[in-house]
Amino acid sequence: MKWKGRQGSRNIEDRRRGGGAAKAGGVGGFGLIAILVIGYFLGIDVTPFVGGGQVSNGSTGEISAQDDNAAQFVSVVLADTETVWSEVMQSQVGRRYNPPTLVLFSNSTQSPCGGASGATGPFYCPADKKAYLDTDFFNTLSKRFGARGDFAAAYVVAHEVAHHVQNELGILAEANNARRRMTEVDSNRVSVMIELQADCFSGVWARYAEARIGSLEEGDIAEAMNAAKQIGDDTLQRASGRRPMPHTFTHGSSEQRQRWFARGYQSAKLEQCDTFSASQL
16 A cells, blocks of 8 residues: 555554543443444454443553554545545535544553453444554454454555445434344344444445555555455354354455455445345345
């Protein structure tokens, strides 16, 4: 991905140099859904972070050159999402795009949706319309999950921004309200629909970034597809020594995540990302 030397976004809130701790109260209802479903990017159990306890507002340590480089990268990717989604929302939906703020933190921080930690993975909080990311997560993505390359990391950012797009369109509120009235199995299925649509939206973004900005390089889409594969629910469950159980999926299988990303990339149309009406996920 061509990103070095390019203008970054101003919608970055850097908490990595902050200090102190704050009490994080329990999270329920919409906030709980945001953490456990929308922010449940890697299928990790985040329940220890939605109860009580002390949550650091950042790190008082020095920021490494690697982390600083990652922050600059995230800023440029976020700027690309702002350019793309401003055009897409206006041309395809007839609406003005209000971009989210991306919060960079180290180790842990707090949000209206509850405590955030590197263990939770990146997540989007609709309550404050902010995405949360510990830049060290990119190391985890590469070393632990085998999703290497800068565009794999860009896909992570694009996925969380895609949840903001869903929020702007009113999709999150409607879907999550419906989930509250469902059984766990049906609720999980709707969660999968939310996540696969975000993958599809990420594909739309990638197509526009390639055509309008020219930021993609050869091999970038392959990196994003590999990332989608490595974080599919079935792949993650196998990696943890479990047999894949589709009724427990909250994000979709590797095949589904790849297919919906590809669908968004190939069509470049939001209407092609309607997972909620699809006859087959």
